[in-house]
Amino acid sequence: MKVSRYLIPTLKENPSDAVVTSHRLMMRAGLIRKESAGMYSYLPMGLKVLRKIINIVKEEMDRAGALECLMPELTNADLWKESGRWYTMGPEMFRIEDRNGLEYALGPTHEEAFTHLVRTVVSSYRDLPLNLYQINTKFRDEIRPRFGVIRSKEFIMKDAYSFDVDEKGLDESYNAMAKAYRRIFERCGLETIPVQADSGNMGGSASEEFMVASEIGEEVLLLCDSCDYRANSEKAEYRSITAESEPQESLREVHTPDIKTIDDLVNFFNCQPDKFFKSIIYVYDGKPVMVVVPGSRDVNEHKLKNYLGALELELASEEIVIKVTGAPLGFAGPVGLKDLRIICDVSIRSLCNGVTGANKKDYHFAGVNPGRDFEIKEEADITIARSGDLCPKCNGKMYEKKGIEVGHIFKLGYKYTKAMNVTVLDEKGEAITPIMGCYGIGINRTMAAIVEQCSDDKGIIWPKEVTPFHVHLVGIAKNDEEIRQIEEIYDMLIDSGIDVLYDDRKVSPGFKFADADLIGIPLRITVGKNYFAKGEVELKERSKAEALSIAKNNIVAEIKKYYSA
Ligand code: ATP
Ligand code: MG
Numbered sequence: 001m002k003v004s005r006y007l008i009p010t011l012k013e014n015p016s017d018a019v020v021t022s023h024r025l026m027m028r029a030g031l032i033r034k035e036s037a038g039m040y041s042y043l044p045m046g047l048k049v050l051r052k053i054i055n056i057v058k059e060e061m062d063r064a065g066a067l068e069c070l071m072p073e074l075t076n077a078d079l080w081k082e083s084g085r086w087y088t089m090g091p092e093m094f095r096i097e098d099r100n101g102l103e104y105a106l107g108p109t110h111e112e113a114f115t116h117l118v119r120t121v122v123s124s125y126r127d128l129p130l131n132l133y134q135i136n137t138k139f140r141d142e143i144r145p146r147f148g149v150i151r152s153k154e155f156i157m158k159d160a161y162s163f164d165v166d167e168k169g170l171d172e173s174y175n176a177m178a179k180a181y182r183r184i185f186e187r188c189g190l191e192t193i194p195v196q197a198d199s200g201n202m203g204g205s206a207s208e209e210f211m212v213a214s215e216i217g218e219e220v221l222l223l224c225d226s227c228d229y230r231a232n233s234e235k236a237e238y239r240s241i242t243a244e245s246e247p248q249e250s251l252r253e254v255h256t257p258d259i260k261t262i263d264d265l266v267n268f269f270n271c272q273p274d275k276f277f278k279s280i281i282y283v284y285d286g287k288p289v290m291v292v293v294p295g296s297r298d299v300n301e302h303k304l305k306n307y308l309g310a311l312e313l314e315l316a317s318e319e320i321v322i323k324v325t326g327a328p329l330g331f332a333g334p335v336g337l338k339d340l341r342i343i344c345d346v347s348i349r350s351l352c353n354g355v356t357g358a359n360k361k362d363y364h365f366a367g368v369n370p371g372r373d374f375e376i377k378e379e380a381d382i383t384i385a386r387s388g389d390l391c392p393k394c395n396g397k398m399y400e401k402k403g404i405e406v407g408h409i410f411k412l413g414y415k416y417t418k419a420m421n422v423t424v425l426d427e428k429g430e431a432i433t434p435i436m437g438c439y440g441i442g443i444n445r446t447m448a449a450i451v452e453q454c455s456d457d458k459g460i461i462w463p464k465e466v467t468p469f470h471v472h473l474v475g476i477a478k479n480d481e482e483i484r485q486i487e488e489i490y491d492m493l494i495d496s497g498i499d500v501l502y503d504d505r506k507v508s509p510g511f512k513f514a515d516a517d518l519i520g521i522p523l524r525i526t527v528g529k530n531y532f533a534k535g536e537v538e539l540k541e542r543s544k545a546e547a548l549s550i551a552k553n554n555i556v557a558e559i560k561k562y563y564s565a
Contacts, residue, residue, distance in 0.1 A: 001469070002490075003503045007044050009033075010515050020216045022451035023148030025460050029519050038145025038153035040444075045519070048468040050156070053443055053450075054135055056187045056465060057158045064180040066131040066160050071113045073137055077103035079112040083419045094139045106139035111416050111438060114161040118434070119422040125165045128424060128434060131173055133160035135443065147216060149444040150404065156443040163417070163434040165426065170411055170435045174206075177409045177439045181210055184441065185406065189463020190450050192406060195221050196231040198302045199411060206411035207235075210441075211403030212449040219403045222385050226396030233400075234302040236385035237392035240347030243274075249353045249367035251335070257362045260330030262295045269355055269366065272296075277348065277356040277368060279332040281321050284310035288324045292334050292356075293345040297383040307343065307380045325359040333357035334374040335365050343378045344370070404449050407441040460520030461542045464563055469501040471559055472521040474512045476528035486527045489537070489552065496556045517542065523562055525555065 008030040015034075018024040026032045031046030042050055058068065077095070080086035086105075094106040107113065114132055122128060138157045145153050162173035178194075185192040192210040199207035209232055211221055222236040223229070231237070259268045266273055276295030281288055282304070289308065291299055305313045318329050324340050325332045333356030334342050354368045370376050387400040414433055416422075423431040447466075454461045462468065471493060475486035483504075493500040501521060503512045509528070516524050526538040530549065539558055540547035550558055 001499075001501050003501060004505050006501070008515075008519065009043070010518055018148065020147045020150070020452070021455055022150065022448035025451050025455055025518070026148060026448065029460055032149065034148075038142060038151070040149050040152060045468045046447075049447055049462070049466055050443060052466045052468075053188055053446055054156070054158075057135065057184055057441060057443065060180045060184045060187070061133050061158065061160065063183075064131070064176045066133045066162075066177075066180075069114075069117070069132050069134050070136060071107070071110055071117070071134050073107050073139070074104045075107045075110070075113050077105065079116050079420075080105055083112050083115075083416055085112065092140050092142065094141055107136075108138055108140045109157075109440075110134070110136075110159055111161065111412070111436075112420070115416040115420050115422060115436070118161075118163050119420065122163070122422075122424055122434075125424050125426045125432070129162060129164045129169050129173055131160055131162040131176075131437075133158060133439075148448060150216075150448045151218075152444065155445065158441040158443060160439040162437040162439070163422075164437075165424070165432060165434060167435060170437055174409060174411055174437045177437070178208060181208075181407050181409060181439070181441070185210060185446075187465050188446060188450060189465060190406070190446065190453060193221060193223070193230060193401075193403060195403075196235050197408065197410075198232070198234040198306070200306065200413075208409050209405050210407035212406055212453060213401050214404050214449070214452050215402055216452065217402035217404040219405050221401045221403045222387070222389075222398045223401060224391035224394065224396040224398055227391060227394040229391050229393045229396075229398075231385075232403075233384055233386075234300065236398070238297075238300075238346070238381050238383050238385040239390045239392045240345070240350070241390065242350045243347075243352065245350075246352055248369050248372065251365055251367050251369075251373050253358055253360075254355075254364050254366050255362060256364045259362075259364070265295070265355060265364070271355070274351065275354050277333060277351070277354050277370075279334055279357055281316040281324060281332060282313055283316045283320060284308045284313045286312075288316055288320055288340060290324075290332065290334060290337065290340050290342045291345070291382055292342065292348050293383045294347055294351060297345070297347075300382055300384040303380070304343070304382045307382060325357075327357065327359045327361050331357035331359060331361060331363065333359060333365060333368075335359070335368060336374070341378070342374075343380055343382060344376045345383050346379055346381050347383070349376055349379065404445065404452065405442075406446045406449050407439075409439045410437060412436040412438050455520070458514070459518035462520045462522055464522055467522055468519075469499045469521050470523065470563060471498055471500045472516045472519065472524045473500050473502040474509070474516060474524060474526045474528075475502065475504055476509045476512075476526065482532055485532065489525075489527055489555065492552075492556065493559075496560075498556065498559055523559060 010030045011028040014024045032040045135158045164170045197207040197209040220233040273295035278295045358365045389398045417433045426432045477483045490502045524540045530536045536549040538547045
């Protein structure tokens with residue numbers, strides 16, 4: 001491909017709305033253009049990269065035994081109503097009507113669609129297992145589309161759904177995907193950190209997210225400094241340290257006018273935040289519950305929701321707080337509350353002589369001791385783990401990293417097959433409900449994550465497998481004869497099956513080199529005065545500072561060597 005005939009509108013300046021590296025570089029290298037907020041077009045070179053990622057994903061999915069399908073983007077509202085998600089997906093789902101008033105959603109994900117497809121094509125246990133996938137557009141009306149294609153309103157996802165007759169089968173399907181995902185990202189040249197993720201009520205190691213470590217990541221990961229424990233912050237277990245015991249003080253009521261927040265309390269009582277039994281009222285599936293955590297910690301609502309087995313969980317309104325505690329916001333506590341369900345974090349039991357709200361306006365209790373002053377009826381890990389906490393698996397310490405989620409594998413269980421009445425007949429002729437797994441990869445986000453990870457201050461440095469071209473040929477010619485000689489090399493490369501981008505423009509060498517560095521093709525070949533004088537071209541790897549001089553006859557072999565290594 002000749003640059004003069006191609007479409008690579010590189011930009012010298014960073015677009016003003018591009019705040020992260022991948023967005024800046026993908027715009028500047030002429031890979032994408034913004035249509036409007038959260039919507040991007042792919043130009044020819046950007047599309048080439050996207051297709052390479054798609055091909056890797058396809059090859060590995062096929063290799064793992066998954067079967068490719070293509071589903072409509074318009075998904076029937078009836079299916080969403082069957083699963084119940086028509087009512088719970090909220091404003092993230094784009095909903096439209098046809099001319100007859102029939103309702104549809106532009107697919108944000110396709111569990112319902114695939115579950116429906118499967119119920120129309122399988123009838124016997126012999127038809128399973130099945131793992132069906134597609135590589136297709138998803139639509140999500142994100143609250144904050146940002147970071148270019150990392151969070152957009154319309155993006156390409158590989159989504160796969162497995163159907164098995166039993167949990168053992170699901171384990172196998174899931175493990176095949178766990179393996180395939182590792183291969184996919186490795187082949188894309190992307191280093192990922194697989195972390196345990198929240199799996200709703202499925203428990204165990206039933207969900208893994210594939211994260212790319214990055215300062216711009218929106219996910220917080222907790223990693224152990226001495227074993228391989230890795231989890232996202234929704235899932236990471238908190239292992240509490242037993243607090244030192246002290247002689248028990250007597251329980252006393254303290255007048256605390258207008259002292260409501262933990263900061264106010266720390267100043268007023270002149271003690272550490274962990275001396276407070278932070279008591280928060282939630283409403284789960286319509287019922288109130290109090291949760292008690294140490295004052296320095298936050299409630300992990302994912303853990304709480306799983307513990308409660310709740311479908312809905314939200315903070316209680318002040319009205320409900322007043323109703324269940326008898327006091328306005330800021331004065332709730334577990335002492336003396338008989339009729340309310342109370343769940344204490346695992347660390348509460350060992351805290352002594354603490355402070356908590358007295359369920360009375362402008363009053364707190366001090367000298368509070370669990371067991372003596374209130375009973376711990378329910379105890380669970382319901383706080384957010386953080387840097388410095390003990391690893392739940394060994395004696396190491398956990399530290400935090402930020403990450404971009406590029407893929408997610410998940411044991412779904414029976415949620416959709418039950419809601420949508422999917423059954424097959426087992427060996428005995430009895431109807432059984434298949435169990436599902438689901439597996440997603442964001443193709444565009446993966447591309448952006450590669451750029452985040454594989455770039456320097458000059459531009460992108462594409463990994464071999466996803467580079468838009470194999471070689472960037474830079475010609476520096478002074479006359480037609482020299483141009484002819486460069487074109488000979490260009491033709492030779494094409495004839496050898498090498499995908500070459502030839503910069504044939506009449507611009508300065510410095511300009512061409514800057515564009516080559518920006519675009520980031522891993523190999524650059526410069527044909528200039530050394531070639532016309534001594535028959536030598538310059539071969540330079542984008543990731544290295546030094547270049548090699550090689551003879552024309554060795555060019556093809558050197559390129560092939562690089563790509564087969
Ligand atoms: P996030 O927490 O980032 O919103 P998600 O949990 O909603 O992601 P899934 O529904 O699991 O994501 O989708 C599977 C994959 O699709 C994600 O791992 C991610 O790579 C990609 N993805 C999700 N939302 C977007 C988006 N708005 N733009 C681009 N890619 C996305
Ligand atoms: Mg999302």
